[in-house]
Amino acid sequence: HAKGRGRGRYELFDASLRDNVEERLELATALRRAVGDGELELVYQSRRTCGERRITGVEALLRWRHPELGVLAPDVFLPIAERTGRIVELGDWVLRQSLADLSDLSHRHPELTLAVNVSARQLISGRLTRTVTRALSESGVEPSRLVLEITETAFSEDPVAARQVLEELKALGVVIALDDFGTGWSSLHYVSCLPVDVLKVDRSFVADLPAQLRAGAVVASVLGLGHGLGLLVVAEGVEDADTLGVLQRMGCDEYQGFIDGEPGALADVLN
Ligand code: C2E
Ligand code: MG
Ligand code: MG
Ligand code: MG
Numbered sequence: 001h002a003k004g005r006g007r008g009r010y011e012l013f014d015a016s017l018r019d020n021v022e023e024r025l026e027l028a029t030a031l032r033r034a035v036g037d038g039e040l041e042l043v044y045q046s047r048r049t050c051g052e053r054r055i056t057g058v059e060a061l062l063r064w065r066h067p068e069l070g071v072l073a074p075d076v077f078l079p080i081a082e083r084t085g086r087i088v089e090l091g092d093w094v095l096r097q098s099l100a101d102l103s104d105l106s107h108r109h110p111e112l113t114l115a116v117n118v119s120a121r122q123l124i125s126g127r128l129t130r131t132v133t134r135a136l137s138e139s140g141v142e143p144s145r146l147v148l149e150i151t152e153t154a155f156s157e158d159p160v161a162a163r164q165v166l167e168e169l170k171a172l173g174v175v176i177a178l179d180d181f182g183t184g185w186s187s188l189h190y191v192s193c194l195p196v197d198v199l200k201v202d203r204s205f206v207a208d209l210p211a212q213l214r215a216g217a218v219v220a221s222v223l224g225l226g227h228g229l230g231l232l233v234v235a236e237g238v239e240d241a242d243t244l245g246v247l248q249r250m251g252c253d254e255y256q257g258f259i260d261g262e263p264g265a266l267a268d269v270l271n
Helices: 003-018 021-034 074-084 087-105 128-139 153-157 159-172 187-193 203-207 213-228 241-250
Strands: 040-049 055-066 070-072 113-117 146-150 175-181 198-201 232-235
Touching (some): 021 055, 021 074, 040 087, 055 087, 070 074, 074 087, 087 113, 113 175, 128 146, 128 159, 153 159, 159 175, 175 187, 198 213, 203 241
Parallel strands (some): 146 175, 175 198, 198 232
Antiparallel strands (some): 055 070
């Protein structure tokens, strides 16, 4: 299928924008209007059990439909949004929109979970708990169906504040996942002392699984660690049946990846 095409297009902009200060400034200005002008969109990726490949949830992934540049991937504009603080507003929008989307389909998929990515700056913004509380009550979605995905960078900046927000979110009944697990410097420290429910094995390890013994050893140890702590372990970036087969044999709980197609509209992903 057309796996490469969409991403290839994003990467083109990615490469040129990185070296072009002027364009970056223009993007920062345009981003200020993007929320109000309805240029943001969400695509969804399914999360499935490794065994039966039964769908358990979806992850919302942000896209920006720029009027001239076309559809931009988060790698292009999230760093800008982080630096300008715009990320907080974007994050609010993602939470409210994705919960509204889920709520619309809840009668047909009452068990489905929704994962939303939360950036470091958003986590310590001082308003995340309030935003999540409001978005949950507006949508009527059960807190236990919302998974917030955070990365370790959130803790390197302000560990005390980050920890406190996590405790507040846990008290609401929300599920916490550590995203890109294994890529940071102090994963073991965070996973042992923070209220985390899910580990998402970074796709760099998953991609090398069938061929590389080293990747296998890393994934096996994340599984041992996660299961030892009673956590759910999800493999990211599963692209083919060989990789899924290895994960099944290793006892991995769930997976996500292009093996089930490109991320798309929620209704399409659920069909
Ligand atoms: P992530 O949360 O780790 O999301 C997984 C990324 O890997 C997504 O890229 C997804 O499209 C891609 N992916 C999934 N399966 C496969 C696969 O089988 N092969 C390959 N090669 N890639 C796969 P995307 O959508 O470009 O997002 C990149 C990152 O941007 C995300 O990584 C997340 O950290 C961030 N992001 C996305 N949406 C949001 C958002 O709403 N808020 C925040 N704060 N960050 C977001
Ligand atoms: Mg994620
Ligand atoms: Mg990830
Ligand atoms: Mg990532």
